[in-house]
Amino acid sequence: MKCISCGGECRLTDEVCPYCGRQLVETSGYRSDIKKYKGKNEKTQKILDKVASENVPMIISVLVMVLLLTGIGVMIYINDNAYTFREEFMRKKAEKNYEGSLAEIQKYLDAGDYTGFAAYIEYNNIYVHKGPFEDLKLLGRFAEKYVELVNCVEKAVVFGDNAERYNPEESVSDCRWAICFFYQEYDYYSSEIEEDSYKEYIYDMKKKADKILEIYLGMDGDEITSFLQSSENEQEVYLEEVLMPNE
């Protein structure tokens, strides 16, 4: 607007003319309106701030709830897959420490302690089917069968005078099965054993299996052959006679 005194250009918010200094009464209504609106605006802003500040804890609470629900989901997933995680962790640890694990394995093998070897492989979840320990595949396979044979014979023959044996017939059947399985596998994989880098240990394992049958089941070399060639019933009868003489 222009000052009616000097004609200078004035703003609606000016109280006096910046050129002649005249009191601008014409804009007083506008200025009071502006003041009023500013006041209202501040009030509205305060209300808005109050509403917003009231909502902050609610928003935080919702965020916490979302985080907790996510955490619960993650924990349920971990819980369900804990076994796999652990196995994977053990496997990777053994692979990372390849030299150390192999040295430990070699110790068991050199001692001819194949039950210890199998327990070590199982405990450390060493995967022999592929990966860095693949060379041990056949040996691991035979060790598994050898351990079954040892366990079955051990279970069937080592018990006290007043033992409360549960189902000894089952022990006989398990023994028969473990013996047959070990020797069948040995025959089946004979050509592969011949080419295996750990063949000497497999041969030694077989020697020990023969010895177990000799020591604890009273079978010598020829008797083992005839036992393996006999029928299931004959095998059961033989083992029942040896393992359950008084029953």
Add this chain to the structure above:
Amino acid sequence: MNKRTIFSISIIVNIILCMFFLFLLMDSYKAIYYDYLTRDTIEQNALKNNIEQECYGITAYRSRSIRIGAEIPKEVQDYYVIGEYADLLFLKEIHKRTQNNDTANDFESRLHEIRNEMPEYKSIFDSIDKSVKKSVKE
């Protein structure tokens, strides 16, 4: 329902969720750091029962994990050592007769060590000795 009520409900829900989360956290920790025994699902009392029932062969192979350094809970450690004794005695005979003399001697030393460490189980060790000796077919 005003905001205050909704907020109070959300706090209660959060507390419940938090408790559930902590429970799952502990459960997951246990599940991940389980020991060999839990993995093998051998009941804590299984070995004790086997020993009481004089089924030493079962005790022997079930406790083999102790030989490879598996962590065994203290409360069942004795039973595992008894099992180890039976296992070593059984295996010693095989090693002795297959000319693995070093291994047989190592087993023998460990057997002596176990006997000396646990004199309170002398009668059980004697019974194991007797049962292994009895099982050997001359």
